[in-house]
Amino acid sequence: AHIVTLPGDGVGPEVTAAAVAVLKTVAARYEHAFTFDEQLIGGAAIDASGEPLPAAALAACQAADAVLLGAVGGPKWSDPNAPVRPEQGLLALRAALGVYANLRPLQVHPALASLSPLKNDRLRNVDVLFVRELTGGTYFGAKTRSADAATDECRYTVAEVERVVRRAFELARGRRQHVTSVDKANVLETSRLWRSTVQRIAADYPDVKVEHQLVDSMAMLLLTRPNSYDVVVTENLFGDILTDEAAALAGSLGLLPSASLGEGRRGLYEPIHGSAPDIAGTGVANPIGAILSAALLLRHSLGLEAEATAVESAVEQVLRYGPHSRDIGGHAGTDEVRDAVLEAVG
């Protein structure tokens, strides 16, 4: 299997290197041949070539079996009036790969509940899979800017809603048969289209319980009863906000992975944390979000379920017994955590 890595900016290179080390150990132990090709994206690509996603990087991703990304962005490139921004590279990549379904699983490890801002009784049995629409909505709609006004258009077609919602229902069948669809149907036309589409598709899944929530209520419910949810499906921007909120429950953003999938097997895998410029280069970034993203890569793009589970169990062991990085209350650096995972896998 051929894997393209896009380390990107800030802590991206550090955590991506750790995840690659884990994939190499898996390859050795299970006798697979994985090849790796590193490409530029984001601020690093802008500095090198002026473009946030150089054509060579995109072509490499399109030819790969899977893409593993670190993070993009940072203060160096975040002037709101800059002509080109790191995030454009990531958005262009998501669109070009057609990875419309962004899966963000959330579980709260018992050993880390003390780090969560939420009271621990609320965290019992939290096991949510967010399915965020990733290639539509206001992220990709027409934009205008003049001296005295600006616009962003949010646009959804029925087909765009249908494919991601079906994915959510399919995933719910393999879990607890419960889909919560989040929209703002009392105000937005795109949300009304979203809701009617969910209602229609639900009829094809009589075994799955469906619930609709408004995005403002959902922002509250994620705190008051996070363990009432199974699969939560929503549009791009609402998913961006709600998954970061939910991530706070886990105690650290540094722990959480994501998988972005389209029609084929090829996927884009990235930790949900950002480039964390404040700690970049200091060797303290938590590599677990990136390592768990590599586990999702093994599962979804390479079909290697046993290998994915082996990585997840290794992480589970490290979370239980340590070493722990600073964001989760320990003193270990990126390499020490990586080595502990490697040993547990290997």
Next chain:
Amino acid sequence: AHIVTLPGDGVGPEVTAAAVAVLKTVAARYEHAFTFDEQLIGGAAIDASGEPLPAAALAACQAADAVLLGAVGGPKWSDPNAPVRPEQGLLALRAALGVYANLRPLQVHPALASLSPLKNDRLRNVDVLFVRELTGGTYFGAKTRSADAATDECRYTVAEVERVVRRAFELARGRRQHVTSVDKANVLETSRLWRSTVQRIAADYPDVKVEHQLVDSMAMLLLTRPNSYDVVVTENLFGDILTDEAAALAGSLGLLPSASLGEGRRGLYEPIHGSAPDIAGTGVANPIGAILSAALLLRHSLGLEAEATAVESAVEQVLRYGPHSRDIGGHAGTDEVRDAVLEAVG
């Protein structure tokens, strides 16, 4: 002073009646003459007249010194394909009154910290004033719908951003001199306009510290360090989501008030909770959000600071010693809570 009441739907009439009783007690005790005029809005107005904001109701609001609203909406009117919806009445009213700045104060009462989903050490010193832009953005932009697609346009002019941001800076001067502006400037054009406008206006307030956060990060930061914020200003939809999330921290939505202000003194006051159809008519709704909204009305529209403070102190006493309604762990009904506040005021 002349006050129009719009009880609306669900628990709206019950909590509005309690707030009116408090205003009448204030009038008697402080020798003011308040006149009240009740009008229709929302589902109740649709049922009576086919329109969510009848012309007579709007005219009455425009002639009033202040408007006190209950809540709008409910399952009876929430078919996503219905031609007319209760929420349209509320949005039309906000626009017609020009109340572009929605103030939502958040404090966590020590007696209620045990109800919050957040660990209590995180709640110490939480005192945030959200300033949500209320008459622009995707709520009011052009919408389209066809059989296979829908659009919502988010639009902001510099003037719309400037007036609400200036209001936030002015409010911060009377508080802890710290403004946090929330946007999604790494993706949205309207957010880049928002951010540059905030940067420009900040120069007029050198005594106020300014911070920019992306909306996804902010959704997380509200949980991990809620006591680091003073005034938080943001656009309409982000404000809708973040203020509901923040409201969960207080232990119950039923406690929180809001004030919507424009250029003059006239304002629109409403609790932030919704119509709560599940408990409507059972006499158990918490009237405190509505009563505290009446206190804001006394302060902002009538300039009666001592009277506003008297109501807030009365509520403070009831929160400390009871009686408590069910949403905050007690057994008292709406009337019992109202009577306790009346006694403490009167």
